[in-house]
Amino acid sequence: MSLTNAPDPEIRAAVVRQDLKNVLHPIVQHKLLETKQMVVTSAHGSTIYDADGTAYLDAMAGLWCVNIGYGRGELADVAADQMQQLAYFPHTQMNVPAAALAEKINTLMGGGYHTYFVNSGSEANEAGFKIARQYQKHESPGAYRYKTVSRYYAYHGTTLATLDAGGMGDRKGKFEPYSGDFLHVAAPTCYRCPFGLSYPSCNLACVKNMESAVVGEGPDTIAEIIVEPIMSGVGVAVPPDEYLPEVEKICRKYGILLHVDEVINGFGRTGKMFAHQHYGVSPDIIAIAKGISSAYLPIAATVVKNSVFESFYGEPSENRQVFQVNTYGGHPVSCAVALRNIEIMEAEKLADRAAETGAYLLDGLKTLLRHDIVGDVRGKGLLIGVELITDRASKAPATPATITAVVDHCREQGVIVGRSGGGSRHGNTIIFSPPLVITRAECDRLVETLDRALIALPTA
Numbered sequence: 472m473s474l475t476n477a478p479d480p481e482i483r484a485a486v487v488r489q490d491l492k493n494v495l496h497p498i499v500q501h502k503l504l505e506t507k508q509m510v511v512t513s514a515h516g517s518t519i520y521d522a523d524g525t526a527y528l529d530a531m532a533g534l535w536c537v538n539i540g541y542g543r544g545e546l547a548d549v550a551a552d553q554m555q556q557l558a559y560f561p562h563t564q565m566n567v568p569a570a571a572l573a574e575k576i577n578t579l580m581g582g583g584y585h586t587y588f589v590n591s592g593s594e595a596n597e598a599g600f601k602i603a604r605q606y607q608k609h610e611s612p613g614a615y616r617y618k619t620v621s622r623y624y625a626y627h628g629t630t631l632a633t634l635d636a637g638g639m640g641d642r643k644g645k646f647e648p649y650s651g652d653f654l655h656v657a658a659p660t661c662y663r664c665p666f667g668l669s670y671p672s673c674n675l676a677c678v679k680n681m682e683s684a685v686v687g688e689g690p691d692t693i694a695e696i697i698v699e700p701i702m703s704g705v706g707v708a709v710p711p712d713e714y715l716p717e718v719e720k721i722c723r724k725y726g727i728l729l730h731v732d733e734v735i736n737g738f739g740r741t742g743k744m745f746a747h748q749h750y751g752v753s754p755d756i757i758a759i760a761k762g763i764s765s766a767y768l769p770i771a772a773t774v775v776k777n778s779v780f781e782s783f784y785g786e787p788s789e790n791r792q793v794f795q796v797n798t799y800g801g802h803p804v805s806c807a808v809a810l811r812n813i814e815i816m817e818a819e820k821l822a823d824r825a826a827e828t829g830a831y832l833l834d835g836l837k838t839l840l841r842h843d844i845v846g847d848v849r850g851k852g853l854l855i856g857v858e859l860i861t862d863r864a865s866k867a868p869a870t871p872a873t874i875t876a877v878v879d880h881c882r883e884q885g886v887i888v889g890r891s892g893g894g895s896r897h898g899n900t901i902i903f904s905p906p907l908v909i910t911r912a913e914c915d916r917l918v919e920t921l922d923r924a925l926i927a928l929p930t931a
């Protein structure tokens with residue numbers, strides 16, 4: 472069975488039957504798919520097309536990942552050429568595109584880094600945990616530094632260890648218990664400060680909370696601290712500018728590695744190539760994925776500072792090498808596609824464009840603060856959250872039913888928006904993370920559509 476771009480209700484219906492009978496989908500309840508589903512068959516720029524002919528403006532770039540936009544035929548040519556030349560060989564040896572991509576990543580990071588290739592953001596973080604632990608075994612013989620410090624409401628991936636590192640109870644609950652090697656501290660969710668304080672008079676209580684957890688646990692038990700510079704899944708939490716530098720100071724003071732999760736933040740999303748570059752820090756471990764190839768092929772990486780790399784360098788008899796492998800890491804076709812994707816980003820200055828268009832979209836969305844239901848509008852670059860509440864004084868979160876109504880209304884109007892995770896406390900934010908090529912006219916449409924969706928809500 473095949474589908475062309477032309478709408479064909481019969482073929483669409485056949486695909487739906489075939490899918491419902493055979494596919495197990497992630498996250499979504501199958502019962503819902505029986506009555507309402509999309510069969511996405513083609514896409515261009517920031518727009519995707521259902522097999523029934525409906526066009527949707529995709530304000531989520533898929534899952535926050537199609538940074539250069541859909542339909543770049545050039546990447547298909549690169550993949551085809553590389554497949555003809557060399558489709559695969561294990562990355563225990565070298566290949567041309569992986570070496571070139573690692574050099575490009577090193578340059579983008581400002582130099583001084585080596586790259587270990589994996590296949591997904593979860594694996595990139597997981598490899599980071601293991602590299603941090605192995606590094607500490609090499610560098611602190613006799614000590615037992617194995618713990619990772621993370622933040623509540625963080626999301627770092629879907630494997631058991633990355634879920635454990637994450638701090639979203641509603642995502643983790645079904646798989647408990649966990650190892651206990653990951654401990655959590657307060658997140659810089661300033662609109663809902665966990666300490667009930669306001670910036671700047673808070674004096675960064677969240678950083679103090681982090682340091683007291685480190686000291687209380689015993690710094691010599693801690694391998695690394697993981698942070699997503701701008702937390703995405705919780706509803707886009709942009710921390711105060713001093714936050715990340717202060718976290719870095721804790722790391723340096725106690726011999727802890729700084730592990731930054733750039734899986735969503737990276738590759739132009741926040742208006743710079745990497746979000747940590749807004750804050751002048753120098754992470755030891757950086758997880759990258761999604762925008763690295765704009766999701767044209769699966770690829771991700773764990774990038775380590777040379778001081779970490781050197782800890783893995785020595786005589787074979789010392790057994791210091793990176794003690795992990797994955798079949799597809801450094802896949803030549805994925806690497807070739809990722810490299811061209813990054814070259815497109817550079818040629819079209821997409822990080823700068825994200826900064827400009829993001830500021831324009833943020834201004835537009837801020838006009839919606841005129842609705843009582845809009846509590847906060849925040850973001851950096853093209854990573855933006857619009858938090859919905861029931862009343863301004865208590866900031867009580869809008870209900871899940873309200874958020875669903877807003878998301879559904881937008882979809883009925885041909886616009887796909889996202890919603891935050893984070894359960895009853897943080898699950899009430901509408902998310903915008905569109906392709907970085909989105910136009911100002913398309914941004915206007917996003918604002919107008921959300922405006923109409925808010926107006927359409929039943930008044931209490």
Ligand SMILES: Cc1ncc(COP(=O)(O)O)c(C=O)c1O
Pocket residue numbers: 534590591592593594596626627628629699703704732734735760761
């Ligand atoms: C911040 C962050 N880290 C890691 C991941 C995991 O990436 P993947 O789904 O590619 O495993 C995600 C996924 O959305 C993410 O948002």
